[in-house]
Amino acid sequence: MGSHPDIISTVEFNYSGDLLATGDKGGRVVIFQREQENKGRPHSRGEYNVYSTFQSHEPEFDYLKSLEIEEKINKIRWLPQQNAAHFLLSTNDKTIKLWKISERDKRAEGYNLKDEDGRLRDPFRITALRVPILKPMDLMVEASPRRIFANAHTYHINSISVNSDHETYLSADDLRINLWHLEITDRSFNIVDIKPVNMEELTEVITAAEFHPHQCNVFVYSSSKGTIRLCDMRSSALCDRHAKFFEEPEDPSSRSFFSEIISSISDVKFSHSGRYMMTRDYLSVKVWDLNMESRPVETHQVHEYLRSKLCSLYENDCIFDKFECCWSGSDSAIMTGSYNNFFRMFDRNTRRDVTLEASRENSKPRASLKPRKVCTGGKRKKDEISVDSLDFNKKILHTAWHPAENIIAVAATNNLYIFQDKLN
Amino acid sequence: MQDAKSRFSISREGTVSRKGARKCPPASGPGFQAQTLYFTPGPGAAAAADAPRGPQALLQPPCLPVFWDDIFRRPPERVTEAFTLFCLKDLSQERACGWLKVVGMRQGTMFARGLKRKSAEDGEDVEGGLAGTQATPSYSLQRQSLLDMSLVKLQLCHMLVEPNLCRSVLIANTVRQIQEEMTQDGTWRVLAPQAAGRAPLDRLVSTEILCRSVREQEGERPAADVGDGRTPGLVPGLSAVPSAQALRSPQSSLWEVDSSRENRGGFQKSLDQIFETLESKTPGSVEELFSDVDSSYYDLDAVLTGMVGSTQSGHGSGLQAFTAAATPPPGSSCRSDLGELDHAVEILVET
Numbered sequence: 001m002g003s004h005p006d007i008i009s010t011v012e013f014n015y016s017g018d019l020l021a022t023g024d025k026g027g028r029v030v031i032f033q034r035e036q037e038n039k040g041r042p043h044s045r046g047e048y049n050v051y052s053t054f055q056s057h058e059p060e061f062d063y064l065k066s067l068e069i070e071e072k073i074n075k076i077r078w079l080p081q082q083n084a085a086h087f088l089l090s091t092n093d094k095t096i097k098l099w100k101i102s103e104r105d106k107r108a109e110g111y112n113l114k115d116e117d118g119r120l121r122d123p124f125r126i127t128a129l130r131v132p133i134l135k136p137m138d139l140m141v142e143a144s145p146r147r148i149f150a151n152a153h154t155y156h157i158n159s160i161s162v163n164s165d166h167e168t169y170l171s172a173d174d175l176r177i178n179l180w181h182l183e184i185t186d187r188s189f190n191i192v193d194i195k196p197v198n199m200e201e202l203t204e205v206i207t208a209a210e211f212h213p214h215q216c217n218v219f220v221y222s223s224s225k226g227t228i229r230l231c232d233m234r235s236s237a238l239c240d241r242h243a244k245f246f247e248e249p250e251d252p253s254s255r256s257f258f259s260e261i262i263s264s265i266s267d268v269k270f271s272h273s274g275r276y277m278m279t280r281d282y283l284s285v286k287v288w289d290l291n292m293e294s295r296p297v298e299t300h301q302v303h304e305y306l307r308s309k310l311c312s313l314y315e316n317d318c319i320f321d322k323f324e325c326c327w328s329g330s331d332s333a334i335m336t337g338s339y340n341n342f343f344r345m346f347d348r349n350t351r352r353d354v355t356l357e358a359s360r361e362n363s364k365p366r367a368s369l370k371p372r373k374v375c376t377g378g379k380r381k382k383d384e385i386s387v388d389s390l391d392f393n394k395k396i397l398h399t400a401w402h403p404a405e406n407i408i409a410v411a412a413t414n415n416l417y418i419f420q421d422k423l424n
Numbered sequence: 425m426q427d428a429k430s431r432f433s434i435s436r437e438g439t440v441s442r443k444g445a446r447k448c449p450p451a452s453g454p455g456f457q458a459q460t461l462y463f464t465p466g467p468g469a470a471a472a473a474d475a476p477r478g479p480q481a482l483l484q485p486p487c488l489p490v491f492w493d494d495i496f497r498r499p500p501e502r503v504t505e506a507f508t509l510f511c512l513k514d515l516s517q518e519r520a521c522g523w524l525k526v527v528g529m530r531q532g533t534m535f536a537r538g539l540k541r542k543s544a545e546d547g548e549d550v551e552g553g554l555a556g557t558q559a560t561p562s563y564s565l566q567r568q569s570l571l572d573m574s575l576v577k578l579q580l581c582h583m584l585v586e587p588n589l590c591r592s593v594l595i596a597n598t599v600r601q602i603q604e605e606m607t608q609d610g611t612w613r614v615l616a617p618q619a620a621g622r623a624p625l626d627r628l629v630s631t632e633i634l635c636r637s638v639r640e641q642e643g644e645r646p647a648a649d650v651g652d653g654r655t656p657g658l659v660p661g662l663s664a665v666p667s668a669q670a671l672r673s674p675q676s677s678l679w680e681v682d683s684s685r686e687n688r689g690g691f692q693k694s695l696d697q698i699f700e701t702l703e704s705k706t707p708g709s710v711e712e713l714f715s716d717v718d719s720s721y722y723d724l725d726a727v728l729t730g731m732v733g734s735t736q737s738g739h740g741s742g743l744q745a746f747t748a749a750a751t752p753p754p755g756s757s758c759r760s761d762l763g764e765l766d767h768a769v770e771i772l773v774e775t
Contacts, residue, residue, distance in 0.1 A: 002437045065586075093586075153588055156586070156588070157588065174589040174590060175589075203596075203597055204592055204593065205589055205590045207590060224593060224594055257567075257570060257598055257601055257602060258598070260594065260597055260598070260601075261594045261598065264590070264594060298677050311566075311570070313575060314570075314573070315520060317577075320590075320594070321587070321679050358512050418477075
């Protein structure tokens with residue numbers, strides 16, 4: 001579908017699903033828009049085409065610490081649409097920016113004080129007055145930075161989340177979570193701080209955070225030790241004490257030196273209903289009922305065949321890859337990525353799951369994706385791929401699901417794939 | 425981007441060709457010398473040292489877009505009597521991600537022998553249960569390999585960009601787990617009590633400390649710090665200078681983001697320490713494993729680890745402890761040469 005020269009680092013549909021934003025390692029944001037369906041062909045699906053491209057973040061150099069600040073976009077989150085313009089938040093490791101994306105399809109002609117090319121006219125030459133008229137022009141999409149929220153994070157920002165009140169949002173780094181008001185850039189409130197007094201005692205970091213979709217006082221954050229804390233901002237200003245603590249007890253029989261690393265949660269997402277949340281650790285996706293802290297209600301294995309390869313994956317650093325996960329619009333299905341450009345979808349009702357591949361060979365327009373299978377041992381059947389042949393460079397870390405329809409966006413390194421459900 | 429699955433294989437004749445074969449032939453025989461291959465793909469990881477020892481020494485098929493062909497067509501980075509060094513580059517990121525040390529290049533032909541790889545089932549030993557496992561030689565070796573690997577990862581992550589804190593914390597926690605288990609096993613060698621009582625993470629923390637040279641360390645005998653109530657005699661083994669004051673020095677925390685630049689000057693020396701750590705082996709078991717390798721193999725590592733003479737005693741600072749017993753003193757032809765080490769370090773730092 002789309003090709004970035006740079007590796008795509010985040011993918012996000014807006015609230016209506018008409019717009020799809022991607023951010024990349026070079027600090028660029030590319031927004032795709034769904035074409036209006038052709039009324040003459042009611043079964044044709046709207047395609048996504050490039051709507052706007054802009055440079056969101058530039059590389060910076062922190063002179064005080066002699067370190068580069070990467071321009072890579074870590075997350076994009078859309079704001080709900082309130083007028084003709086679209087707003088989104090994009091963030092790199094240190095700075096969050098609010099962008100306004102607006103369309104211009106008319107321009108004024110017939111000014112009195114200036115020429116068509118903008119030069120000022122000599123007032124003494126003006127003998128008659130005219131009223132400027134609006135004339136249509138080619139559609140121009142402009143992106144302009146409206147707010148810059150900087151200097152509030154010492155560590156690397158991993159998450160941003162817009163609150164359901166549409167006025168505030170949170171930003172989380174490795175050790176702290178800050179609450180912002182969208183209008184105010186010179187101030188933020190610190191609501192979570194897990195930095196120990198002595199940094200040498202640090203054993204756990206924040207890996208993701210999200211606001212509850214409906215309760216504007218509730219948010220969750222996940223940790224590198226596989227725990228999730230739910231906090232209520234009404235109880236205290238600094239939410240260091242959680243209201244709920246979610247952790248699955250460890251299975252002692254599968255304990256290894258890598259247990260903690262693979263339990264580290266890379267993503268946490270509330271369901272659209274707000275009743276559940278989903279967490280992604282290295283080998284599985286877990287669905288939690290917010291009312292039950294003791295264990296998840298569902299566990300889905302993403303690539304269990306990697307469990308015997310953990311040492312190698314530790315060696316080549318793949319074990320630290322942070323996969324994201326997402327819910328379908330109705331919360332009936334969940335999706336997450338894997339290696340070899342595979343991604344997995346789990347139907348929560350039928351308990352069926354499927355492995356699909358995002359690759360050019362498999363992506364002829366309107367062709368269905370063929371399910372893939374990884375062979376874990378013994379004889380490899382035809383069409384199966386063995387674990388040793390998996391390409392660990394081709395990882396799908398970022399996926400997104402349209403909020404209402406069965407349309408998914410999958411980022412495979414520097415290619416974006418958009419798949420649609422054939423059925424109506 | 426070239427097909428990331430391209431591999432090379434080493435034929436009995438000693439020539440190298442690119443092919444689909446995954447394993448190096450396990451055979452040994454005349455004309456073959458051990459070859460070590462190591463790389464750490466992944467952001468922020470510079471080239472690293474020797475492959476971890478032990479049956480699992482050979483890594484999985486390379487997962488990097490490394491152009492294997494180019495390695496052997498390019499001139500090597502360094503050629504010495506004893507070994508030839510090729511730099512592996514991740515061309516998509518244009519930085520060094522490992523190096524290939526080939527022993528015994530003669531007249532342009534590569535002689536190499538792959539180390540035997542354990543089958544997949546054996547690989548699970550490493551992830552096997554912790555508490556109930558007896559520290560069999562193979563398990564200890566694997567555990568030691570893991571420890572070495574983790575330390576390298578921790579130290580070699582200071583590039584231009586701030587290191588990933590989550591990754592560092594997870595690696596440090598892994599190291600701590602291994603330390604604790606080795607302590608319970610009794611395989612953690614006890615040193616002089618100068619380092620007693622500090623929290624384990626302290627030992628990993630200080631790049632500044634690790635930047636000091638070996639000799640400086642030997643000159644220090646800091647007092648024990650019994651601050652956190654750990655049993656005395658608990659061995660650091662890994663990190664250098666135990667002084668509590670030194671650890672708290674303002675620029676020294678591994679976690680603090682402002683440390684990396686100041687320590688860059690000492691980076692070369694810190695590699696000293698890392699390599700010496702990598703040298704650590706449990707005595708006895710390693711002898712068996714490498715009994716069929718001639719002693720020149722050890723010498724090469726001695727060169728690369730910059731060991732200076734054979735005067736290091738077991739009761740020196742932590743890092744020395746493991747190296748003293750097992751490693752034979754380097755032969756005269758391979759006496760550590762600081763100039764060579766510097767050059768190797770240049771490669772590693774990937775100017």
